[in-house]
Every structure is written in structure tokens, then in C-alpha cells.
Amino acid sequence: MKSNSDLKSLIDTLKFLSDIGEVDVLEAEPVKRNKAVLVEAANSINTSESNDIKLLEKVSKTEARRKAEELAYNARTLEELYKALLSFEGCSLKSTAIHTVFSDGVSSSKIMFVGEAPGAEEDKLGKPFVGQSGQLLDKFLEWAGFSRSKNIYISNTIPWRPPGNRQPTSEETYICRPFLERHIELIRPKFLVMLGGTALKTFHNPKEGIVTLRGNWMPYTTENEGVSVETMPIFHPAFLLRSPGQKKLFWRDLLQIRLKAEAELGDV
Ligand code: URA
Numbered sequence: 001m002k003s004n005s006d007l008k009s010l011i012d013t014l015k016f017l018s019d020i021g022e023v024d025v026l027e028a029e030p031v032k033r034n035k036a037v038l039v040e041a042a043n044s045i046n047t048s049e050s051n052d053i054k055l056l057e058k059v060s061k062t063e064a065r066r067k068a069e070e071l072a073y074n075a076r077t078l079e080e081l082y083k084a085l086l087s088f089e090g091c092s093l094k095s096t097a098i099h100t101v102f103s104d105g106v107s108s109s110k111i112m113f114v115g116e117a118p119g120a121e122e123d124k125l126g127k128p129f130v131g132q133s134g135q136l137l138d139k140f141l142e143w144a145g146f147s148r149s150k151n152i153y154i155s156n157t158i159p160w161r162p163p164g165n166r167q168p169t170s171e172e173t174y175i176c177r178p179f180l181e182r183h184i185e186l187i188r189p190k191f192l193v194m195l196g197g198t199a200l201k202t203f204h205n206p207k208e209g210i211v212t213l214r215g216n217w218m219p220y221t222t223e224n225e226g227v228s229v230e231t232m233p234i235f236h237p238a239f240l241l242r243s244p245g246q247k248k249l250f251w252r253d254l255l256q257i258r259l260k261a262e263a264e265l266g267d268v
């Protein structure tokens with residue numbers, strides 16, 4: 001069987017012969033017809049090549065996800081989960097990041113916050129939400145009676161910083177998702193607060209965006225062990241830095257979480 005490069009050089013030769021009028025090598029038909037045949041053949045090669053690439057990408061995405069599930073779902077402790085992440089090579093974000101940013105806070109807490117992905121400061125220090133938006137978040141948490149040293153746990157949908165702080169792609173989120181699922185299963189929070197639209201889309205398949213859905217409780221069940229949690233999307237603190245006028249709504253949502261936590265957990 002001829003390879004694609006063999007076929008390409010054959011087609012190039014035929015195109016050349018066709019262009020200089022030596023069409024007899026093909027058949028004693030007008031040049032026009034031969035050109036059409038050649039163009040069609042060339043197009044079919046391009047299409048099959050790009051189909052091959054798409055198929056390869058799909059296979060590697062599926063394989064990366066399968067590996068993530070195997071590593072994550074076998075982790076029995078947070079330490080094992082962290083080690084599993086360190087050994088995972090299926091997400092290209094890892095190769096450009098300095099640290100694998102795992103979590104911060106009290107692991108026995110019943111309230112878990114999930115952000116998007118580490119930024120530059122988080123990547124440098126290996127800790128989530130330590131940059132400008134993290135500092136703003138900490139202030140609000142404190143006003144609402146929450147703190148990472150006392151009663152909340154915090155992590156991200158993706159543990160590696162996307163270059164230039166871009167949003168993680170849906171493929172990156174899909175591949176890394178089993179680690180987050182397992183993280184929730186090991187923490188077993190009662191309430192899960194999704195910070196921003198990326199976290200919201202990771203858990204739910206919403207028809208509306210964060211602006212409409214923020215402040216609403218939504219049930220969620222993990223994919224692996226079927227652990228049920230009550231989730232609420234709220235604005236991402238980075239959004240509040242850009243739109244300070246939205247802090248009022250953020251505060252209202254945090255208070256709602258605080259009240260529900262007190263009512264259902266007692267002493268938070
Ligand atoms: N933004 C996030 O979503 N997570 C972090 O850890 C830092 C900034």
C-alpha cells in the first residue's frame with residue numbers, strides 16, 4: 001500500500017505534468033478533467049490526514065482520562081491523591097507549571113470551596129488562592145466567620161496553572177476531573193461552593209451562566225462513589241476585583257452559606 005507521502009509526491013508529479021500539458025500520461029482526455037480528478041485526490045488525502053489527527057487526539061484524550069480515573073479512584077487518602085497527581089502525565093498544563101497546587105485548609109471541614117486554576121502566585125508558592133483574588137476571598141471569608149485555618153477547605157478544578165492565566169479548556173477539565181471527584185469523596189463535605197463559572201460548569205451542565213445561577217443551591221453526586229453534596233455557585237473573587245459593584249451579591253451568597261451551615265452543622 002502506498003503511504004500518504006508517496007501518494008502526495010505522485011500527485012505533485014501528475015499535477016506538474018498536467019500543468020505543462022503532458023496529460024497523455026493519464027489518459028487522452030482534456031486537461032480539465034484530469035485536473036479535477038487530481039484535486040479531488042489531493043483533497044481526499046488532506047481530509048483523511050486531518051481525520052487521522054482528530055482520531056489520534058480523541059484516543060489520547062480518552063487514554064489520559066482513563067489513566068486519571070485509574071490513579072484518582074485508587075487513592076485512599078489525600079496524600080495518595082496528591083502523589084497520584086504528581087505521577088500523572090496526561091495533562092499538558094503540568095509541563096509548564098512550577099507546582100502541583102493541591103489544596104489548603106482544614107481537611108475535616110464540611111465546607112469545601114473549589115476555584116478555577118492556580119495563577120502565577122499560587123504556582124510560585126504551591127498553594128491555592130494566595131494572590132490578589134485569594135486575599136480578597138480571605139477577607140470576605142473572615143467577615144462571614146470562615147477561615148482556612150479553622151473551618152473551610154479549598155482547592156481548584158485544575159491543579160496546574162494554565163499559561164498566561166488563561167481559562168482551562170474543556171478538554172483539560174475533562175481529563176483532570178477524576179482527581180477533583182476523588183478529592184471531594186475523600187473530604188466528604190456537606191456543602192461545596194463553586195467559585196466562578198469554570199467550577200460551575202465542571203460540576204453541572206448549566207443552561208444559564210454564573211450571573212443567573214449564583215446563590216442557588218444545586219445537588220450534586222460524585223461520579224465514582226456517588227457521594228452527595230449540596231453545591232452553590234458564587235462569583236469568583238477575581239471577577240470582584242474587576243467588578244467591585246458585585247461584592248454586594250457575593251456577600252449575600254456567603255451569608256446564605258453561613259446561615260445554612262449553622263442551621264445544618266451547628267457549630268461551624
Ligand atoms: N484563581 C483560582 O481560581 N484559583 C486559585 O488558586 C487562584 C486564583
